[in-house]
């Protein structure tokens with residue numbers, strides 16, 4: 001065990017979630033491609049839900065492999081409609097082995113660029129996490145979402161929240177199975193994707209797939225909440 005693992009253990013932010021009492025699902029999007037708002041956000045709103053958008057401000061308005069990234073106007077508009085804007089570092093940096101100082105600086109820089117609209121919840125770009133990154137995010141974030149699959153229940157590590165991808169190339173059977181499991185056994189199931197469009201990238205899904213997972217969540221006695229709202233009731 002190295003020094004950072006020890007520090008992370010001491011400073012680690014864990015809580016116990018009694019899954020018998022709660023079943024929560026959060027839908028999250030990384031990197032803010034336009035389609036995640038106009039299609040993903042719309043599907044959520046059609047069901048009365050809101051999502052969490054993890055945004056790296058340096059990417060705004062760029063054309064990327066996941067499509068056109070939204071601008072501040074769209075982001076602000078969706079926040080007004082009740083969606084959560086969350087932190088994903090400023091430069092979409094790989095937090096693994098970046099060192100705590102660089103991670104904290106990039107989170108703070110992003111907070112400055114998205115001043116007044118960004119929450120203190122965070123997700124790791126590329127899902128790249130190590131004990132230094134967990135320690136750094138612990139110092140400046142309320143929660144941090146990783147990409148270890150599964151449902152959060154029992155003792156939850158808030159600096160490495162489990163999350164399940166909704167990617168076209170993986171299919172959605174596993175997602176639907178986990179929605180059923182969450183309804184039956186409780187816990188906090190967090191989904192993530194990027195673009196939501198008819199010809200999605202390797203990191204996105206189609207509107208039909210997204211709609212099916214959202215419909216599965218809305219058909220059951222599950223609370224669909226942004227990460228921020230889920231954190232408030234946990």
Ligand SMILES: [Zn+2]
Pocket residue numbers: 030031088092124125126
């Ligand atoms: Zn990202």
